[in-house]
């Protein structure tokens with residue numbers, strides 16, 4: 125470990141699949157940008173696939189071309205999911221994360237800003253996130269809120285797992301630009317109570333309350 129300070133969640137390694145790597149931060153940043161550029165194109169592929177009206181023969185040709193690209197990516201693979209990795213400088217990266225993973229085209233991705241008391245994020249959800257016609261799938265709303273509320277609970281310095289998440293879908297959430305917010309309401313021992321919301325230009329469409337719990341054996345805070 126670095127002499128600066130111990131990693132805040134070192135004791136959580138094994139609990140959450142955290143992996144220490146000695147990759148320098150500049151190299152992590154470089155590789156993340158490279159992967160994000162690929163992911164952006166795969167994200168476009170998903171949207172284009174959903175919305176395409178090309179004929180059957182063209183669909184088959186495109187499938188064969190993509191299968192060849194998949195085979196090239198498969199020539200060098202991690203043995204399992206990406207997990208959360210971190211280096212001695214406490215730069216962490218979780219490129220497979222379902223909500224914000226830089227290498228995950230299913231992730232919108234969500235980029236969460238941390239202000240003093242509120243986490244917030246702006247995101248644009250397209251055709252891949254549809255549930256009811258033109259509206260965001262309720263499970264997608266829950267997934268995004270789970271993540272931003274978890275980030276609020278963790279404040280990026282402690283591990284906090286979702287214990288209970290309660291959603292109120294006040295009206296349909298339209299596909300398009302959306303704003304998310306989350307903040308800690310109160311804390312009781314290892315329990316962190318968090319409120320969150322999704323809004324469109326007309327106000328809140330979804331509100332949520334969550335209880336996030338620090339697993340036993342992880343420190344109560346500190347770090348960054």
Ligand SMILES: CCCCCCCC/C=C\CCCCCCCC(=O)SCCNC(=O)CCNC(=O)[C@H](O)C(C)(C)COP(=O)(O)OP(=O)(O)OC[C@H]1O[C@@H](n2cnc3c(N)ncnc32)[C@H](O)[C@@H]1OP(=O)(O)O
Nearest residue numbers: 133142271274275278280281282285286287288335337340
């Ligand atoms: C080295 C790296 C460091 C990095 C630093 C961090 C950086 C942050 C990075 C990135 C942030 C990303 C943020 C993402 C967020 C995403 C969040 C998720 O989606 S998490 C996945 C979904 N959730 C699960 O899979 C949990 C599965 N459940 C469990 O693991 C356990 O049940 C757990 C931990 C939730 C509770 O287990 P127990 O054994 O600790 O709990 P007991 O000791 O029985 O209870 C403690 C207290 O909590 C209450 N409690 C327990 N379970 C509860 C529940 N499910 N709901 C509400 N309360 C519960 C109990 O009533 C008790 O309360 P009383 O002390 O008596 O007042």
